[in-house]
Amino acid sequence: MPLTDAPAKARLLYEARRDRTAIPPFTDADPTLGMADGYAVQSELTKLLVADGEEIVGYKVGLTSKPMQKMIGVDSPDFGPVFASTVYRDGDSIPLSRFIQPKIEAEIVFVLGERLEGPGVSLTQAARAVAGVAASVEIVDSRFADWRIKLADTVADLASNGAVATSSRLVPLADVDPRLIGMTLTRNGHLVDTGAGAAALGDPVAVVAWLANTLGANGIAMEPGHLVMTGALHAAVPMAAGDVWRADFDRLGPVTLRVVEGTTEETK
Known part of the structure; x- marks a missing residue:
C-alpha cells in the first residue's frame, strides 16, 4: 500500500x-510523514466512525503544554474529535477492556454556549x-504499539x-480565571501529580480560540453544547483495573472515575 494512502491507513486504525490490538506506527515505514498526513488519515478515520x-x-486539544510539545518536537497543539460514546460522568466506572494502553490526564473542559467558527476568533470572542x-479527566490511548508515536x-x-x-x-467563566485554577490528581487516595490551568497554552481560553480558528480554516464550526478538552495539566499516568482516580480543581470541584475490568456493555 502506498505510504501516503490515507484511506488505507485509516482502515488500519479503525480495525x-x-x-x-496495537499496530506499528506509520512513521516506522515513512519517517517523513508530518502533521498534514496525520490529519488526512484522521479525516478518513472520522468518516468511518461516524458511518458506524x-x-x-x-x-x-493535545500538546498544549511546553513539555509535551518539546517531547513530540512541535511548537503547536493538535486536535481530534470527541465522540458521544466516549463521554462518561463523575463517579462512573470505566472498563479497562475498551482500551489498549490507557493513561489518564486531568484537564479543564469548556462547554460552548454559542456557535463558534473561525478563522479570526479572538480570545474575547472565544x-x-x-x-x-x-473539571474533567481524559483517558488517552494509542493504537500504536508501546506508545512509539511521532506527530503524524x-x-x-x-x-x-x-x-x-x-x-x-x-461554573460560569466570569466566576473563574482558568489560568489560575490549581489541580491535584490522586490515585486510590495518594497524590500523583499537580498542575495549573496556565499549563494549557498559557490560558485555556486560548485553546478554544486556537481550535476555533484551526477548525474554521477547514470549514468546520463548533456548536452549542460542544466540549473542548484543553489539554493535560501534567504528565499522563498509566492506569489499571482497580484504580480510583480523583482530580480536584480549585473553584471547579472534583471529578472521580473508577477503572474496572468489565466490558463496555456492562458499564455504559
Missing part, C-alpha cells in the same frame, strides 16, 4: 480500535462563546483519544 453511528460532541467550565501518528489516531469523564458542575 485496531475495533479489535483493541458515532456522534461528534466536541474536540480534544470567552464569550463559553457557557461554562468544568498521534494526529492520525484522533490525537490519541480514548475517553473523558466530566463533572456535572458547570
